[in-house]
Amino acid sequence: MAGGRLPDSDNVLVARVAHGDSAAFDELVHRHEERMFALALRMTGNRADALDAVQETFLTLWQRAASFRGASQFGTWLYRIGVNSCHDLLRRRERRSAEELIEAPDDPRGGSLEEGVARRLDLDAALAGVPEDYRQAVVLHDLLGVPYEEIARITGVATGTVKSRISRGRRRLAELLEHPGSLAASKETTTDD
Amino acid sequence: MTDLTHERASELLGSYAQKALDDATARAVGRHLAACEQCRREHSAVVLMLRQPPPSLTSEERARLHERLAGATLGAGASGSRPAVLERERARSGARVYAWLGAAVVVVVVLVAAVQLWGGGGGGAGSAGVASSGGGTGSSHNKALQSIPGDRETGLPPSPAYDRSAGDIEAGELEHLATTSPLFSAGRHLASSTAARLQDRYAHALARQAAPRDARTVRRCSRKVLAASPYALPVYGASGSVDGNRAIVIGFLRATAPGQALDRYVFWSFGAGSCSRILDYQSGLVGR
Numbered sequence: 001m002a003g004g005r006l007p008d009s010d011n012v013l014v015a016r017v018a019h020g021d022s023a024a025f026d027e028l029v030h031r032h033e034e035r036m037f038a039l040a041l042r043m044t045g046n047r048a049d050a051l052d053a054v055q056e057t058f059l060t061l062w063q064r065a066a067s068f069r070g071a072s073q074f075g076t077w078l079y080r081i082g083v084n085s086c087h088d089l090l091r092r093r094e095r096r097s098a099e100e101l102i103e104a105p106d107d108p109r110g111g112s113l114e115e116g117v118a119r120r121l122d123l124d125a126a127l128a129g130v131p132e133d134y135r136q137a138v139v140l141h142d143l144l145g146v147p148y149e150e151i152a153r154i155t156g157v158a159t160g161t162v163k164s165r166i167s168r169g170r171r172r173l174a175e176l177l178e179h180p181g182s183l184a185a186s187k188e189t190t191t192d193d
Numbered sequence: 194m195t196d197l198t199h200e201r202a203s204e205l206l207g208s209y210a211q212k213a214l215d216d217a218t219a220r221a222v223g224r225h226l227a228a229c230e231q232c233r234r235e236h237s238a239v240v241l242m243l244r245q246p247p248p249s250l251t252s253e254e255r256a257r258l259h260e261r262l263a264g265a266t267l268g269a270g271a272s273g274s275r276p277a278v279l280e281r282e283r284a285r286s287g288a289r290v291y292a293w294l295g296a297a298v299v300v301v302v303v304l305v306a307a308v309q310l311w312g313g314g315g316g317g318a319g320s321a322g323v324a325s326s327g328g329g330t331g332s333s334h335n336k337a338l339q340s341i342p343g344d345r346e347t348g349l350p351p352s353p354a355y356d357r358s359a360g361d362i363e364a365g366e367l368e369h370l371a372t373t374s375p376l377f378s379a380g381r382h383l384a385s386s387t388a389a390r391l392q393d394r395y396a397h398a399l400a401r402q403a404a405p406r407d408a409r410t411v412r413r414c415s416r417k418v419l420a421a422s423p424y425a426l427p428v429y430g431a432s433g434s435v436d437g438n439r440a441i442v443i444g445f446l447r448a449t450a451p452g453q454a455l456d457r458y459v460f461w462s463f464g465a466g467s468c469s470r471i472l473d474y475q476s477g478l479v480g481r
Contacts, residue, residue: 008218028261029258032250033250033255033258037248037249037254038247038248039266041248042248047248047254050248051254051257051258054258055258055261055262058258058262059262062262064343073308122271123241123242137244140244141207142207142239142243143242143247144195145207161199163203163204170206170234170235170238170239171231171234171235171238172234173241174234174238174240175237175239177237177238
């Protein structure tokens with residue numbers, strides 16, 4: 001290991017990006033594109049939208065790198081940008097009906113959740129039926145492993161609200177996976193305690 | 194371990210599903226699950242989510258993302274250096290392009306006149322004027338402006354040429370256009386500061402000259418690139434197809450730094466749901 005050079009931290013790289021260093025930007029894209037895509041795909045429900053959201057996320061990184069002061073972890077900051085990008089994209093495309101986003105199986109015969117999986121129920125489609133605020137919290141916590149406190153910072157709500165959203169989001173997701181026929185009628189609003 | 198509260202059990206469901214709890218805590222969660230329908234449902238959802246393979250970018254999606262980011266960072270860095278990941282996409286420039294090719298030789302006269310009109314008034318330090326571009330005399334400029342029903346404000350070619358589909362155009366032909374066309378030669382003498390002032394007018398003119406069904410696409414795609422590239426000017430538009438798909442081709446002149454002349458040529462194609470850089474080189478084919 002002698003003579004080896006440790007890779008620059010994200011914080012170092014983003015500081016370089018703030019000065020127009022495109023190589024640093026390149027490295028940050030490489031490091032985080034998969035995680036941001038996972039977030040975006042679960043949030044938007046389709047790959048084309050997810051790619052758009054990831055693009056917006058990194059464009060924002062490029063344009064606003066100077067505003068990153070290191071008060072939070074870079075990952076938290078980038079997740080926040082990603083969540084906002086998804087939110088903006090969903091708002092822009094809200095005219096698209098739930099039916100377009102969600103394709104329920106032809107033969108929803110009921111049965112257990114596990115049997116549902118066996119019939120290849122689409123998790124992404126079900127997630128698309130979960131209210132956005134709940135979905136954000138569930139995706140960040142259960143799929144990406146982001147701690148409650150970090151999610152609170154990312155989404156700008158109290159930790160207790162995050163926990164509540166996760167719980168409600170999971171329950172709604174379970175309902176949708178069990179009864180996919182209810183997906184199209186699942187447009188509901190978030191009601192935080 | 195004593196029984197868990199509902200809230201605490203709910204918090205632990207993720208770790209429980211991933212078998213990341215110590216034995217005592219896991220048993221406590223299990224007891225709670227046995228008694229709590231609500232948590233059982235939450236747990237089922239978590240298990241199902243964890244069973245899904247994590248989504249991953251395909252190589253094609255990754256390439257598309259990098260291409261798009263390349264467009265957004267066209268004005269990158271005072272050094273003009275390009276992200277390596279973005280430069281790799283440039284190697285994909287072998288796409289066959291079916292498009293119209295503007296009447297460049299004629300247009301240059303118009304553009305040269307335009308350069309004199311605008312560049313002379315505020316071209317900035319890098320504005321070298323147009324004397325060396327071989328554009329001809331002032332009287333010929335005026336004549337061109339009068340005889341071509343194009344966009345007088347910007348000097349862009351007239352709309353009949355815009356939608357011309359004269360057969361396939363190879364990437365090499367675009368290269369030829371950029372390296373030999375007086376249009377582009379003249380554009381090189383515009384300074385980046387001038388470009389920033391003219392972006393909207395050029396984008397608007399290109400859109401105005403496009404076929405009606407292309408106008409919105411041209412305007413949107415031009416602005417998409419320009420939004421992140423303050424030192425570029427859209428000077429070429431074409432409608433046709435790329436790899437069998439209908440596409441718009443837009444050529445940009447851009448500077449690599451503030452105050453510099455627009456000496457880099459970038460051609461983008463915009464199709465349904467995609468955009469990609471198809472050619473990118475500096476004057477004299479630097480970097481090709």
